[in-house]
Amino acid sequence: MTSQQKTPVNPLVVPFEAGSSPTPLRRLGHPEVLERWHAVDRTAHAPRIVAVPGEDGEDWTAAALVTARPHTAYLKIVDAIGDIPAAVAAVVAHARGRELAQVKWEGWTAGPEDAAAAGFAALSPPLARPEDVAGPAAGYVRWLHDSTVTEPPYYGQTTHFTCGAVTALVAQAHAGVLSWEEFDRRAELTLWRDATNFPACEPVGLGVAVRRAWPSSPVEVHLDVDRPVLLDHLSQSEQEWRAHLQRMSRTDAGRIGVPIAPHRLSTAAIRSAVGRREHVLLLVSLAGMQGFDVPHWVLCHGVVPGAVVVDDPWANAATGDTWVDAHLLPVADRSLDTMSVVSGFSGAVTIGRPQRSGAPSSRPADE
Structure with missing residues (x-):
């Protein structure tokens, strides 16, 4: 032996x-x-x-x-x-x-x-990562179960605020809607510019931007509060005009057919969505994984026993965290459930498989 x-x-x-x-x-x-x-x-x-x-x-x-x-x-x-x-x-x-x-x-x-x-x-090497972030050129993975998880491209966000746009682009590249060759910094900043609430991407604005970019992809927003979000750290005057933009996004969602489900997307529902080959852009707090309570978008794209597999477009180089950690990252179900509460609310965007023109939606009722 x-x-x-x-x-x-x-x-x-x-x-x-x-x-x-x-x-x-x-x-x-x-x-x-x-x-x-x-x-x-x-x-x-x-x-x-x-x-x-x-x-x-x-x-x-x-x-x-x-x-x-x-x-x-x-x-x-x-x-x-x-x-x-x-x-x-x-x-x-x-x-x-x-x-x-x-x-x-x-x-x-x-x-x-x-x-x-x-x-x-x-592991497939990153399509992009910030120039000032160190990391190995290669990485490897061994799964300790029989489940199959297909690998999306890894793309490290090149700014501090484009995580929402990057997760959407990774989802569409993983689904085959966007070619890996088209996934670059121009695509990152273009989608962010359409989705941003300056500088963050809130759930409704992100969902609307995804639907505008890919009209054939079914999109649903999940937001369990009926108020502007991600604004608490700003002064009252700064909050006011961003809140107005969020109300405009809700109007846009109604006009282009992006439903807004007024409830939290549970981990069980995330598992079901992934099982239907949908992608879930999930807003999480980084308090659990990184030690600071900052809202951040990750992509849920796979499931294994006891954990949901996510891709995180950001790695904390100061702690030895690299793209190898952030890519194909299994997060225990209970931990993901806790992470998905951000400043007292929960937000997510689901992206379904592209539909043929005129084909009816087969999305089942949410759990």
């Missing part, structure tokens, strides 16, 4: 402490890898070392640094050193023990052949 086929017995899992490395880890060498591990403060993503003890019980034969966004259902290998197949097998065993959905592996030092031998598939 080769080393990559072995299932480690009792892998050792210890906290990773910034600024120091355990002696057995230093003995494995690779100082350039350890330097990368300590280059950012990974504390917010619960960094751990998963090690394979040697026969003497003191030294390690292999080790991997693993992290993950809080309230998610995956582990990410930043790097593995020593007996790499054994280290990766230890991480997979650890993830299975925690009943997680997925293990990812950043491609800083991992190559496609090593990843494939360990059961990982290559």
Whole structure:
């Protein structure tokens, strides 16, 4: 039996402490890898070392640094050193023990052949990402269940405010309505310009902009309050004209046939929508995953046991978060339900499969 086929017995899992490395880890060498591990403060993503003890019980034969966004259902290998197949097998065993959905592996030092031998598939590289955000050129994923999740393109928003437009574009590229070649910064800013409430995209304006851009795609907005939203941080004078724009968006929605469901879209309903091959643009708070309560759009496009798979167009480089974390990201059902309450309300936009001209809608009633 080769080393990559072995299932480690009792892998050792210890906290990773910034600024120091355990002696057995230093003995494995690779100082350039350890330097990368300590280059950012990974504390917010619960960094751990998963090690394979040697026969003497003191030294390690292999080790991997693993992290993950809080309230998610995956582990990410930043790097593995020593007996790499054994280290990766230890991480997979650890993830299975925690009943997680997925293990990812950043491609800083991992190559496609090593990843494939360990059961990982290559992720498609990003179509775009901000120039000032570091990240590996490659990434890999291994699902720990039998479900199939098709991969959308990954596109990192190039501004702080275009997350809504990017999630809509990713949804349409995943559905085959938009070619990957057409998905660029011009498309990002063009859709944002039509959807923005300056600078944020609120649910109704985003739904209207999506329907205008793709008239054959059924669109429905879910918003459980009948008032302007995403304005509380602004002064009264700044709120007033943005509120007027939101009322205009509601008028536009009625004119072009975008229904506004006055209730929250539950996680069960998101699962049902994805099962119908629809895409859900979901407004979430980043408090759970990133530690600050900022509204943010993500795309829900897949489901696995116990989790909804999302694509997040933003990664927090300051914590070691990269596009590998944000892409094909499984979020536990209960956590997603909590994240979807933003400043006391919930908002989402569902995009259905394109319809032929004159074809009746087959959308069932919402759950």
